Amino acid sequence: MTLPVIGAALGVGDLPAYRDWLFEKDRDLELQSFWSAEMLNTESWKDPVAEARRQLDGWAGRLGIHGPFWGLDFASFDIDIRAIVAKRMMQGLDVCEALGATQMVVHSPFSTWDHYNLDMYDDGRARIFETTHETLGPAVKRAADAGIEIVLENIEDGNPADRKALVESFASDALKLSIDTGHAHYAHGICNAPPVDYYVKSAGSLLAHVHLQDADAHADRHWSIGRGSIHWHAVFEALGKLDANPRLILELKNRAEIPASMAWLEAEGLGQ
Template structure:
Protein backbone atom coordinates (compact mmCIF):
# COMPACT_ATOMS: atom_id res chain seq x y z
CA UNK A 1 0.00 0.00 0.00
CA UNK A 2 1.35 3.44 -0.89
CA UNK A 3 1.64 5.99 1.89
CA UNK A 4 -0.76 8.92 2.01
CA UNK A 5 0.46 12.20 0.52
CA UNK A 6 1.88 14.59 3.10
CA UNK A 7 0.10 17.92 3.52
CA UNK A 8 1.81 21.25 3.85
CA UNK A 9 0.38 24.66 4.66
CA UNK A 10 0.58 28.38 3.94
CA UNK A 11 1.03 30.66 6.94
CA UNK A 12 2.68 33.80 8.27
CA UNK A 13 5.72 33.53 10.50
CA UNK A 14 3.60 34.00 13.65
CA UNK A 15 1.83 30.73 12.80
CA UNK A 16 5.09 29.02 11.85
CA UNK A 17 6.14 29.66 15.42
CA UNK A 18 3.14 27.74 16.78
CA UNK A 19 3.19 24.90 14.20
CA UNK A 20 6.96 24.51 13.93
CA UNK A 21 7.04 21.03 15.47
CA UNK A 22 4.25 19.79 13.18
CA UNK A 23 6.07 21.14 10.11
CA UNK A 24 9.46 19.72 11.00
CA UNK A 25 8.29 16.30 12.23
CA UNK A 26 7.38 15.29 8.66
CA UNK A 27 9.32 18.04 6.84
CA UNK A 28 6.07 19.31 5.38
CA UNK A 29 5.91 21.75 2.50
CA UNK A 30 5.64 25.32 3.77
CA UNK A 31 4.54 28.53 2.06
CA UNK A 32 5.36 31.73 3.94
CA UNK A 33 2.81 34.54 3.54
CA UNK A 34 4.74 37.52 4.96
CA UNK A 35 6.05 38.91 1.67
CA UNK A 36 2.92 39.78 -0.30
CA UNK A 37 2.65 43.49 0.54
CA UNK A 38 4.36 46.37 -1.23
CA UNK A 39 5.35 48.07 2.02
CA UNK A 40 7.20 44.93 3.08
CA UNK A 41 8.96 44.46 -0.26
CA UNK A 42 9.89 48.15 -0.49
CA UNK A 43 11.16 48.18 3.08
CA UNK A 44 13.73 46.24 5.06
CA UNK A 45 12.49 42.67 4.82
CA UNK A 46 15.75 41.10 5.96
CA UNK A 47 14.65 40.86 9.64
CA UNK A 48 11.68 38.74 8.52
CA UNK A 49 14.03 36.46 6.60
CA UNK A 50 16.30 36.21 9.63
CA UNK A 51 13.32 35.30 11.82
CA UNK A 52 12.19 32.66 9.32
CA UNK A 53 15.64 31.10 9.17
CA UNK A 54 15.80 30.94 12.97
CA UNK A 55 12.32 29.41 13.25
CA UNK A 56 13.10 26.87 10.55
CA UNK A 57 16.37 25.63 11.98
CA UNK A 58 16.20 21.87 11.36
CA UNK A 59 13.63 22.23 8.58
CA UNK A 60 14.57 20.49 5.33
CA UNK A 61 11.16 20.47 3.60
CA UNK A 62 10.25 22.32 0.42
CA UNK A 63 9.96 26.03 1.17
CA UNK A 64 8.07 28.61 -0.86
CA UNK A 65 6.49 32.02 -0.53
CA UNK A 66 3.30 33.59 -1.76
CA UNK A 67 4.58 36.26 -4.08
CA UNK A 68 3.17 39.79 -4.37
CA UNK A 69 -0.23 40.08 -6.02
CA UNK A 70 -2.31 42.93 -4.58
CA UNK A 71 -3.29 45.20 -7.49
CA UNK A 72 -0.91 43.43 -9.87
CA UNK A 73 -1.75 42.06 -13.30
CA UNK A 74 1.04 40.11 -14.98
CA UNK A 75 -0.58 40.84 -18.38
CA UNK A 76 -1.11 44.55 -17.77
CA UNK A 77 -1.41 46.38 -21.10
CA UNK A 78 0.06 49.61 -19.66
CA UNK A 79 3.88 49.48 -20.05
CA UNK A 80 4.49 51.68 -17.00
CA UNK A 81 2.34 49.49 -14.77
CA UNK A 82 3.83 46.37 -16.31
CA UNK A 83 7.28 47.60 -15.30
CA UNK A 84 6.05 47.88 -11.72
CA UNK A 85 4.74 44.32 -11.81
CA UNK A 86 8.11 43.11 -13.11
CA UNK A 87 9.79 44.97 -10.24
CA UNK A 88 7.51 43.29 -7.69
CA UNK A 89 8.29 39.87 -9.19
CA UNK A 90 12.00 40.66 -8.95
CA UNK A 91 11.58 41.69 -5.32
CA UNK A 92 9.80 38.44 -4.58
CA UNK A 93 12.62 36.46 -6.16
CA UNK A 94 15.15 38.36 -4.06
CA UNK A 95 13.25 37.21 -0.96
CA UNK A 96 13.27 33.63 -2.25
CA UNK A 97 17.03 33.80 -2.71
CA UNK A 98 17.54 35.11 0.81
CA UNK A 99 15.25 32.47 2.32
CA UNK A 100 16.39 29.57 0.20
CA UNK A 101 12.80 29.22 -1.05
CA UNK A 102 12.28 27.26 -4.26
CA UNK A 103 8.74 28.29 -5.22
CA UNK A 104 6.82 31.55 -5.54
CA UNK A 105 3.07 31.73 -6.11
CA UNK A 106 1.89 34.42 -8.54
CA UNK A 107 -1.61 35.17 -9.82
CA UNK A 108 -3.17 34.35 -13.17
CA UNK A 109 -4.05 37.19 -15.55
CA UNK A 110 -7.22 35.48 -16.79
CA UNK A 111 -10.61 36.88 -15.79
CA UNK A 112 -14.19 35.78 -16.19
CA UNK A 113 -14.67 38.56 -18.76
CA UNK A 114 -11.76 37.20 -20.79
CA UNK A 115 -13.39 33.79 -21.09
CA UNK A 116 -16.19 35.29 -23.17
CA UNK A 117 -14.09 37.85 -25.01
CA UNK A 118 -10.62 36.49 -25.80
CA UNK A 119 -11.88 35.21 -29.14
CA UNK A 120 -14.13 38.21 -29.76
CA UNK A 121 -11.26 40.18 -31.33
CA UNK A 122 -8.55 38.52 -33.37
CA UNK A 123 -5.26 38.17 -31.57
CA UNK A 124 -6.48 38.82 -28.02
CA UNK A 125 -5.68 35.32 -26.76
CA UNK A 126 -2.07 35.62 -27.95
CA UNK A 127 -1.92 39.18 -26.65
CA UNK A 128 -2.41 37.99 -23.07
CA UNK A 129 0.48 35.56 -23.51
CA UNK A 130 2.70 38.22 -25.09
CA UNK A 131 2.02 40.76 -22.34
CA UNK A 132 2.74 38.17 -19.66
CA UNK A 133 6.06 37.44 -21.34
CA UNK A 134 6.90 41.14 -21.37
CA UNK A 135 6.29 41.15 -17.61
CA UNK A 136 8.04 37.91 -16.65
CA UNK A 137 10.76 37.45 -19.27
CA UNK A 138 13.06 39.97 -17.53
CA UNK A 139 13.06 37.86 -14.33
CA UNK A 140 13.06 34.33 -15.76
CA UNK A 141 16.86 34.05 -15.80
CA UNK A 142 17.01 35.07 -12.14
CA UNK A 143 14.38 32.51 -11.20
CA UNK A 144 16.18 29.77 -13.13
CA UNK A 145 19.54 30.63 -11.56
CA UNK A 146 18.01 30.63 -8.07
CA UNK A 147 16.16 27.37 -8.62
CA UNK A 148 12.82 29.09 -8.02
CA UNK A 149 9.64 27.99 -9.78
CA UNK A 150 6.99 30.65 -10.30
CA UNK A 151 3.62 28.89 -10.19
CA UNK A 152 0.64 30.66 -11.75
CA UNK A 153 -2.46 30.32 -9.56
CA UNK A 154 -6.02 30.44 -10.91
CA UNK A 155 -8.07 33.36 -9.59
CA UNK A 156 -11.08 33.99 -11.82
CA UNK A 157 -10.03 31.42 -14.43
CA UNK A 158 -12.96 29.65 -16.04
CA UNK A 159 -10.91 27.83 -18.68
CA UNK A 160 -8.39 25.55 -16.93
CA UNK A 161 -6.43 25.01 -20.16
CA UNK A 162 -5.47 28.63 -20.85
CA UNK A 163 -3.19 28.96 -17.82
CA UNK A 164 -1.43 25.69 -18.64
CA UNK A 165 -0.79 26.92 -22.18
CA UNK A 166 0.51 30.21 -20.78
CA UNK A 167 2.97 28.41 -18.50
CA UNK A 168 4.15 26.11 -21.31
CA UNK A 169 4.76 29.10 -23.59
CA UNK A 170 7.80 30.01 -21.45
CA UNK A 171 9.50 26.68 -22.16
CA UNK A 172 11.18 27.03 -18.76
CA UNK A 173 11.15 24.92 -15.62
CA UNK A 174 10.84 28.22 -13.76
CA UNK A 175 7.18 28.74 -14.83
CA UNK A 176 4.57 26.14 -13.93
CA UNK A 177 0.94 25.87 -12.82
CA UNK A 178 -0.79 26.25 -9.46
CA UNK A 179 -4.41 25.47 -8.62
CA UNK A 180 -6.45 26.94 -5.81
CA UNK A 181 -9.29 24.52 -5.05
CA UNK A 182 -11.56 27.20 -3.62
CA UNK A 183 -11.07 29.50 -6.59
CA UNK A 184 -11.79 26.64 -8.98
CA UNK A 185 -14.86 25.67 -6.95
CA UNK A 186 -16.09 29.28 -7.01
CA UNK A 187 -15.63 29.36 -10.80
CA UNK A 188 -17.47 26.04 -11.11
CA UNK A 189 -20.40 27.10 -8.94
CA UNK A 190 -20.73 30.73 -10.02
CA UNK A 191 -19.45 30.97 -13.60
CA UNK A 192 -19.96 27.49 -15.03
CA UNK A 193 -16.32 26.37 -15.02
CA UNK A 194 -15.49 22.67 -14.79
CA UNK A 195 -15.25 21.07 -11.32
CA UNK A 196 -12.02 21.18 -9.32
CA UNK A 197 -10.75 17.74 -10.33
CA UNK A 198 -11.00 18.79 -13.99
CA UNK A 199 -8.64 21.69 -13.23
CA UNK A 200 -6.18 19.18 -11.78
CA UNK A 201 -6.43 16.88 -14.80
CA UNK A 202 -6.01 19.81 -17.19
CA UNK A 203 -2.83 20.98 -15.46
CA UNK A 204 -1.33 17.49 -15.53
CA UNK A 205 2.47 17.44 -15.39
CA UNK A 206 2.62 21.25 -15.21
CA UNK A 207 0.93 21.22 -11.78
CA UNK A 208 3.62 21.95 -9.20
CA UNK A 209 1.52 23.52 -6.44
CA UNK A 210 -2.02 23.43 -5.11
CA UNK A 211 -3.78 25.58 -2.53
CA UNK A 212 -6.19 23.36 -0.63
CA UNK A 213 -9.14 25.25 0.81
CA UNK A 214 -12.82 24.45 1.11
CA UNK A 215 -15.60 26.66 -0.18
CA UNK A 216 -19.26 26.69 -1.19
CA UNK A 217 -18.95 27.52 -4.90
CA UNK A 218 -20.13 31.07 -4.31
CA UNK A 219 -17.20 32.93 -2.73
CA UNK A 220 -13.50 32.61 -1.93
CA UNK A 221 -14.08 31.17 1.56
CA UNK A 222 -10.74 29.61 2.54
CA UNK A 223 -12.62 27.42 4.99
CA UNK A 224 -11.13 24.46 6.80
CA UNK A 225 -11.17 21.28 4.72
CA UNK A 226 -14.48 19.46 5.16
CA UNK A 227 -16.50 22.61 5.91
CA UNK A 228 -17.55 23.26 2.31
CA UNK A 229 -18.68 21.33 -0.74
CA UNK A 230 -15.47 20.59 -2.67
CA UNK A 231 -15.42 16.94 -3.79
CA UNK A 232 -12.20 15.97 -2.03
CA UNK A 233 -12.11 12.28 -3.04
CA UNK A 234 -12.30 13.35 -6.70
CA UNK A 235 -9.58 15.97 -6.20
CA UNK A 236 -7.16 13.54 -4.56
CA UNK A 237 -7.92 10.85 -7.14
CA UNK A 238 -6.94 13.35 -9.85
CA UNK A 239 -3.77 14.25 -7.93
CA UNK A 240 -2.68 10.65 -7.38
CA UNK A 241 -0.89 10.11 -10.72
CA UNK A 242 1.26 13.19 -10.07
CA UNK A 243 2.94 11.74 -7.00
CA UNK A 244 4.64 14.29 -4.78
CA UNK A 245 5.38 16.83 -7.55
CA UNK A 246 2.61 19.26 -6.54
CA UNK A 247 3.08 20.81 -3.12
CA UNK A 248 -0.17 20.25 -1.20
CA UNK A 249 -0.54 23.55 0.62
CA UNK A 250 -3.54 24.12 2.89
CA UNK A 251 -4.35 27.83 2.58
CA UNK A 252 -6.92 28.58 5.25
CA UNK A 253 -8.16 31.93 6.49
CA UNK A 254 -8.32 30.65 10.07
CA UNK A 255 -4.98 29.02 10.76
CA UNK A 256 -6.44 27.13 13.72
CA UNK A 257 -8.12 24.94 11.08
CA UNK A 258 -4.84 23.57 9.72
CA UNK A 259 -4.43 20.63 12.09
CA UNK A 260 -8.15 19.68 12.09
CA UNK A 261 -8.15 19.82 8.26
CA UNK A 262 -5.18 17.47 8.12
CA UNK A 263 -6.90 15.13 10.57
CA UNK A 264 -10.13 15.21 8.53
CA UNK A 265 -8.35 14.32 5.29
CA UNK A 266 -6.44 11.54 7.07
CA UNK A 267 -9.70 10.15 8.44
CA UNK A 268 -10.89 9.76 4.84
CA UNK A 269 -7.65 8.08 3.83
CA UNK A 270 -6.78 10.90 1.43
CA UNK A 271 -3.72 12.60 2.97
CA UNK A 272 -1.97 13.16 6.25
Protein backbone atom coordinates (compact mmCIF):
# COMPACT_ATOMS: atom_id res chain seq x y z
CA MET A 1 0.00 0.00 0.00
CA THR A 2 1.31 3.43 -0.96
CA LEU A 3 1.22 5.82 1.98
CA PRO A 4 -0.34 9.25 1.43
CA VAL A 5 2.05 12.12 0.84
CA ILE A 6 1.70 14.80 3.52
CA GLY A 7 1.95 18.53 2.83
CA ALA A 8 1.98 21.57 5.08
CA ALA A 9 0.56 25.01 5.80
CA LEU A 10 3.36 27.57 5.63
CA GLY A 11 3.94 31.27 5.33
CA VAL A 12 5.78 32.63 2.32
CA GLY A 13 8.69 33.36 4.66
CA ASP A 14 8.89 29.66 5.57
CA LEU A 15 9.40 28.49 2.00
CA PRO A 16 13.23 28.62 1.91
CA ALA A 17 13.47 26.35 4.99
CA TYR A 18 11.01 23.78 3.61
CA ARG A 19 11.68 24.12 -0.11
CA ASP A 20 13.66 20.85 -0.45
CA TRP A 21 11.06 18.93 1.58
CA LEU A 22 8.25 20.26 -0.59
CA PHE A 23 10.06 19.53 -3.84
CA GLU A 24 11.19 15.98 -2.98
CA LYS A 25 7.66 14.60 -3.35
CA ASP A 26 5.85 17.61 -4.84
CA ARG A 27 3.98 17.89 -1.56
CA ASP A 28 0.75 19.88 -1.35
CA LEU A 29 1.16 23.36 0.08
CA GLU A 30 -1.24 25.81 1.72
CA LEU A 31 0.10 29.34 2.00
CA GLN A 32 -1.16 31.24 5.05
CA SER A 33 0.18 34.72 4.36
CA PHE A 34 -2.86 36.26 2.67
CA TRP A 35 -5.72 36.58 5.17
CA SER A 36 -5.47 40.02 6.78
CA ALA A 37 -7.75 42.88 5.77
CA GLU A 38 -4.84 45.31 5.90
CA MET A 39 -2.92 43.30 3.31
CA LEU A 40 -5.91 42.60 1.08
CA ASN A 41 -7.17 46.20 1.09
CA THR A 42 -3.80 47.70 0.15
CA GLU A 43 -2.78 45.04 -2.36
CA SER A 44 0.46 44.64 -0.43
CA TRP A 45 -0.10 40.91 -1.06
CA LYS A 46 1.40 41.28 -4.52
CA ASP A 47 5.03 41.24 -3.34
CA PRO A 48 4.72 37.99 -1.32
CA VAL A 49 2.83 36.44 -4.26
CA ALA A 50 5.78 37.24 -6.50
CA GLU A 51 8.21 35.81 -3.93
CA ALA A 52 6.15 32.63 -3.56
CA ARG A 53 6.06 32.12 -7.32
CA ARG A 54 9.85 32.54 -7.40
CA GLN A 55 10.42 30.07 -4.54
CA LEU A 56 8.07 27.49 -6.05
CA ASP A 57 9.36 27.60 -9.61
CA GLY A 58 9.65 23.99 -10.80
CA TRP A 59 7.48 22.54 -8.01
CA ALA A 60 4.50 20.46 -9.18
CA GLY A 61 2.41 20.02 -6.02
CA ARG A 62 -1.10 21.37 -5.47
CA LEU A 63 -1.16 24.94 -4.19
CA GLY A 64 -3.82 26.53 -2.01
CA ILE A 65 -4.20 29.43 0.38
CA HIS A 66 -6.00 30.00 3.64
CA GLY A 67 -8.52 32.66 2.77
CA PRO A 68 -9.62 35.57 4.97
CA PHE A 69 -11.37 34.42 8.14
CA TRP A 70 -10.98 36.66 11.23
CA GLY A 71 -14.38 38.08 12.18
CA LEU A 72 -16.01 36.89 8.96
CA ASP A 73 -19.38 35.18 9.31
CA PHE A 74 -21.19 34.05 6.17
CA ALA A 75 -24.42 33.75 8.15
CA SER A 76 -24.37 37.13 9.91
CA PHE A 77 -27.84 38.65 10.29
CA ASP A 78 -26.33 42.06 9.45
CA ILE A 79 -26.51 42.72 5.70
CA ASP A 80 -23.61 45.20 5.80
CA ILE A 81 -21.33 42.69 7.51
CA ARG A 82 -22.25 40.07 4.92
CA ALA A 83 -21.23 42.53 2.19
CA ILE A 84 -17.78 42.89 3.76
CA VAL A 85 -17.44 39.10 4.04
CA ALA A 86 -18.37 38.72 0.37
CA LYS A 87 -15.75 41.35 -0.53
CA ARG A 88 -13.05 39.49 1.42
CA MET A 89 -13.85 36.26 -0.43
CA MET A 90 -13.34 38.02 -3.75
CA GLN A 91 -10.05 39.48 -2.51
CA GLY A 92 -8.93 35.97 -1.52
CA LEU A 93 -9.73 34.76 -5.03
CA ASP A 94 -7.67 37.65 -6.43
CA VAL A 95 -4.69 36.19 -4.56
CA CYS A 96 -5.45 32.66 -5.75
CA GLU A 97 -5.54 33.75 -9.36
CA ALA A 98 -2.30 35.72 -9.03
CA LEU A 99 -0.55 32.77 -7.37
CA GLY A 100 -1.98 30.08 -9.60
CA ALA A 101 -3.53 28.48 -6.49
CA THR A 102 -6.35 26.01 -7.02
CA GLN A 103 -7.87 25.93 -3.53
CA MET A 104 -8.95 28.42 -0.85
CA VAL A 105 -9.84 27.45 2.73
CA VAL A 106 -12.68 29.36 4.41
CA HIS A 107 -14.45 28.91 7.74
CA SER A 108 -17.79 27.28 8.51
CA PRO A 109 -20.60 29.53 9.74
CA PHE A 110 -21.86 26.97 12.29
CA SER A 111 -21.09 27.79 15.92
CA THR A 112 -21.16 25.91 19.20
CA TRP A 113 -24.26 27.95 20.06
CA ASP A 114 -25.90 26.66 16.87
CA HIS A 115 -25.11 23.09 17.86
CA TYR A 116 -27.20 23.40 21.00
CA ASN A 117 -29.85 25.87 19.87
CA LEU A 118 -30.69 25.59 16.15
CA ASP A 119 -33.30 22.93 16.73
CA MET A 120 -35.33 25.40 18.81
CA TYR A 121 -36.19 27.26 15.62
CA ASP A 122 -38.23 25.95 12.70
CA ASP A 123 -36.06 27.92 10.25
CA GLY A 124 -32.69 27.82 12.08
CA ARG A 125 -30.76 25.88 9.47
CA ALA A 126 -32.68 27.40 6.58
CA ARG A 127 -31.60 30.87 7.74
CA ILE A 128 -27.92 29.85 7.80
CA PHE A 129 -28.25 28.28 4.36
CA GLU A 130 -29.97 31.39 2.95
CA THR A 131 -27.45 33.91 4.27
CA THR A 132 -24.45 31.74 3.36
CA HIS A 133 -25.69 31.41 -0.22
CA GLU A 134 -26.12 35.16 -0.40
CA THR A 135 -22.65 35.84 1.00
CA LEU A 136 -20.57 33.06 -0.53
CA GLY A 137 -22.51 32.41 -3.71
CA PRO A 138 -20.76 34.98 -5.94
CA ALA A 139 -17.34 33.70 -4.85
CA VAL A 140 -18.34 30.09 -5.57
CA LYS A 141 -19.46 31.08 -9.07
CA ARG A 142 -16.22 32.96 -9.70
CA ALA A 143 -14.17 30.07 -8.32
CA ALA A 144 -15.93 27.64 -10.63
CA ASP A 145 -15.11 29.82 -13.63
CA ALA A 146 -11.46 30.07 -12.52
CA GLY A 147 -10.92 26.37 -11.72
CA ILE A 148 -10.53 27.01 -7.98
CA GLU A 149 -12.04 24.97 -5.13
CA ILE A 150 -13.33 26.74 -2.05
CA VAL A 151 -13.27 24.35 0.92
CA LEU A 152 -15.39 24.90 4.02
CA GLU A 153 -13.45 24.08 7.19
CA ASN A 154 -15.13 22.99 10.42
CA ILE A 155 -14.46 25.42 13.27
CA GLU A 156 -16.96 24.94 16.10
CA ASP A 157 -19.17 22.50 14.18
CA GLY A 158 -20.61 19.82 16.42
CA ASN A 159 -22.60 18.09 13.68
CA PRO A 160 -20.61 17.39 10.50
CA ALA A 161 -23.84 16.58 8.64
CA ASP A 162 -24.97 20.23 8.84
CA ARG A 163 -21.88 21.54 7.07
CA LYS A 164 -22.06 18.76 4.48
CA ALA A 165 -25.69 19.58 3.74
CA LEU A 166 -24.76 23.25 3.35
CA VAL A 167 -22.04 22.42 0.83
CA GLU A 168 -24.34 20.03 -1.05
CA SER A 169 -26.98 22.75 -1.29
CA PHE A 170 -24.68 24.76 -3.59
CA ALA A 171 -24.48 21.85 -6.07
CA SER A 172 -21.10 23.12 -7.29
CA ASP A 173 -17.77 21.34 -7.76
CA ALA A 174 -16.21 24.64 -6.67
CA LEU A 175 -17.37 24.21 -3.06
CA LYS A 176 -16.22 21.19 -1.09
CA LEU A 177 -15.41 20.18 2.48
CA SER A 178 -12.36 20.65 4.66
CA ILE A 179 -11.76 18.99 8.02
CA ASP A 180 -9.51 20.35 10.73
CA THR A 181 -8.70 17.38 12.96
CA GLY A 182 -8.06 19.48 16.05
CA HIS A 183 -11.30 21.42 15.64
CA ALA A 184 -13.24 18.17 15.28
CA HIS A 185 -11.50 16.77 18.37
CA TYR A 186 -12.37 19.94 20.30
CA ALA A 187 -16.03 19.53 19.31
CA HIS A 188 -15.85 15.87 20.33
CA GLY A 189 -14.65 16.86 23.80
CA ILE A 190 -16.74 19.99 24.37
CA CYS A 191 -19.95 19.39 22.40
CA ASN A 192 -20.24 15.61 22.56
CA ALA A 193 -19.64 15.57 18.79
CA PRO A 194 -18.48 12.37 17.08
CA PRO A 195 -14.76 11.51 16.94
CA VAL A 196 -12.54 12.79 14.16
CA ASP A 197 -12.76 9.71 11.94
CA TYR A 198 -16.56 10.10 11.90
CA TYR A 199 -16.09 13.60 10.44
CA VAL A 200 -14.03 12.01 7.67
CA LYS A 201 -16.68 9.36 7.01
CA SER A 202 -19.43 11.99 6.96
CA ALA A 203 -17.56 14.14 4.43
CA GLY A 204 -17.04 11.23 2.05
CA SER A 205 -16.28 12.13 -1.55
CA LEU A 206 -16.80 15.84 -0.82
CA LEU A 207 -13.63 15.96 1.29
CA ALA A 208 -10.97 17.96 -0.55
CA HIS A 209 -8.71 19.20 2.24
CA VAL A 210 -7.60 18.21 5.76
CA HIS A 211 -5.72 20.23 8.37
CA LEU A 212 -3.68 17.74 10.37
CA GLN A 213 -3.01 18.90 13.93
CA ASP A 214 -3.09 17.13 17.27
CA ALA A 215 -5.02 18.34 20.30
CA ASP A 216 -6.44 17.32 23.68
CA ALA A 217 -10.22 17.55 23.00
CA HIS A 218 -10.35 20.78 25.01
CA ALA A 219 -8.68 23.53 22.96
CA ASP A 220 -7.39 24.31 19.46
CA ARG A 221 -3.83 23.25 20.24
CA HIS A 222 -2.24 22.73 16.79
CA TRP A 223 0.28 20.41 18.41
CA SER A 224 2.72 18.12 16.66
CA ILE A 225 1.14 14.88 15.49
CA GLY A 226 1.33 12.24 18.24
CA ARG A 227 1.45 14.73 21.10
CA GLY A 228 -2.31 14.86 21.74
CA SER A 229 -5.14 12.34 22.02
CA ILE A 230 -6.54 12.06 18.49
CA HIS A 231 -6.87 8.44 17.33
CA TRP A 232 -4.73 8.82 14.22
CA HIS A 233 -4.94 5.23 13.00
CA ALA A 234 -8.74 5.52 12.85
CA VAL A 235 -8.46 8.86 11.03
CA PHE A 236 -6.10 7.52 8.37
CA GLU A 237 -8.10 4.32 8.00
CA ALA A 238 -11.16 6.44 7.24
CA LEU A 239 -9.17 8.60 4.82
CA GLY A 240 -7.94 5.50 3.02
CA LYS A 241 -11.50 4.39 2.29
CA LEU A 242 -12.56 7.62 0.61
CA ASP A 243 -13.32 7.99 -3.06
CA ALA A 244 -11.45 11.30 -2.94
CA ASN A 245 -7.92 12.65 -2.88
CA PRO A 246 -7.93 15.40 -0.22
CA ARG A 247 -4.89 17.55 0.40
CA LEU A 248 -3.40 16.43 3.73
CA ILE A 249 -1.87 19.53 5.27
CA LEU A 250 0.09 19.72 8.53
CA GLU A 251 -1.12 22.90 10.25
CA LEU A 252 1.05 23.26 13.33
CA LYS A 253 1.37 26.14 15.78
CA ASN A 254 5.14 25.59 15.72
CA ARG A 255 6.17 24.90 12.15
CA ALA A 256 9.57 23.72 13.39
CA GLU A 257 7.71 20.59 14.55
CA ILE A 258 6.92 19.49 10.98
CA PRO A 259 9.90 17.05 10.95
CA ALA A 260 8.80 15.52 14.28
CA SER A 261 5.25 15.11 13.00
CA MET A 262 6.49 13.48 9.82
CA ALA A 263 8.76 11.15 11.79
CA TRP A 264 5.77 10.06 13.93
CA LEU A 265 3.51 9.49 10.92
CA GLU A 266 6.21 7.54 9.09
CA ALA A 267 7.00 5.39 12.15
CA GLU A 268 3.30 4.54 12.52
CA GLY A 269 3.01 3.68 8.82
CA LEU A 270 0.43 6.40 8.18
CA GLY A 271 2.07 8.87 5.82
CA GLN A 272 5.21 9.91 4.01
